[in-house]
Amino acid sequence: xxxLEQSPQFLSIQEGENLTVYCNSSSVFSSLxxxxxxxGEGPVLLVTVVTGGxxxxxxxxxxxxxxxxxDSSLHITAAQTGDxxxxxxxxxxxxxxxxxxxxxxxxxxxxxx
Amino acid sequence: xxxxTQTPRYLIKTRGQQVTLSCSPISGHRSVSxxxxxxxxxxxxxxxxxxxxxxxxxxxxxxxxxxxxxxxxSEMNVSTLELGxxxxxxxxxxxxxxxxxxxxTFGSGTRLTVV
Numbered sequence: 001x002x003x004l005e006q007s008p009q010f011l012s013i014q015e016g017e018n019l020t021v022y023c024n025s026s027s028v029f030s031s032l033x034x035x036x037x038x039x040g041e042g043p044v045l046l047v048t049v050v051t052g053g054x055x056x057x058x059x060x061x062x063x064x065x066x067x068x069x070x071d072s073s074l075h076i077t078a079a080q081t082g083d084x085x086x087x088x089x090x091x092x093x094x095x096x097x098x099x100x101x102x103x104x105x106x107x108x109x110x111x112x113x
Numbered sequence: 114x115x116x117x118t119q120t121p122r123y124l125i126k127t128r129g130q131q132v133t134l135s136c137s138p139i140s141g142h143r144s145v146s147x148x149x150x151x152x153x154x155x156x157x158x159x160x161x162x163x164x165x166x167x168x169x170x171x172x173x174x175x176x177x178x179x180x181x182x183x184x185x186x187s188e189m190n191v192s193t194l195e196l197g198x199x200x201x202x203x204x205x206x207x208x209x210x211x212x213x214x215x216x217x218t219f220g221s222g223t224r225l226t227v228v
Binding site for chain 1: 117
């Protein structure tokens with residue numbers, strides 16, 4: 001069974017602060033995906049990282065995939081109130097049994113004005 | 114193009130009843146996956162379908178079943194509902210096997226409440 005541990009579970013910060021969310025596993029994934037979910041809605045894809053060591057930037061968000069493709073991090077610079085939400089990491093596996101996305105437990109971020 | 118459409122958005126059912134949820138994938142997407150989301154367990158994988166065939170199944174009891182039609186639309190069924198089945202049920206689509214590596218597109222979900 002592939003497991004993804006995400007930390008921290010909860011994060012409450014002031015607007016303008018920086019933060020990092022971590023996603024760790026003992027398993028290797030074909031890709032690592034980050035989603036953001038608003039209450040009552042489905043997760044929305046933010047980014048996919050595929051290559052070990054890959055770094056992707058999306059405005060104030062920086063995503064990194066570990067060299068061994070087992071862990072990832074999301075760093076937000078100068079957080080804004082609009083960044084409030086549930087952030088989910090998910091590892092993709094493709095084998096003979098089919099495809100599956102394994103999700104971490106999520107990080108609930110609250111950015112206060 | 115239209116996103117993933119799930120119907121209904123909300124459902125209230127009584128213990129022991131059964132329920133059917135529907136998912137229409139993005140046009141051209143032939144793979145559909147289902148997830149259950151609860152506060153305690155997070156997002157857990159239910160099934161994956163491609164070309165009307167179930168390719169993968171999560172660790173859920175046999176009361177949970179699903180199917181996919183020739184137009185790629187999918188349904189999932191839960192029989193003999195239990196209070197613990199209360200959850201947000203999410204459907205996601207992607208073009209085909211292996212292509213989910215680049216990201217899934219999720220619907221808004223069906224909120225099922227069992228009373």
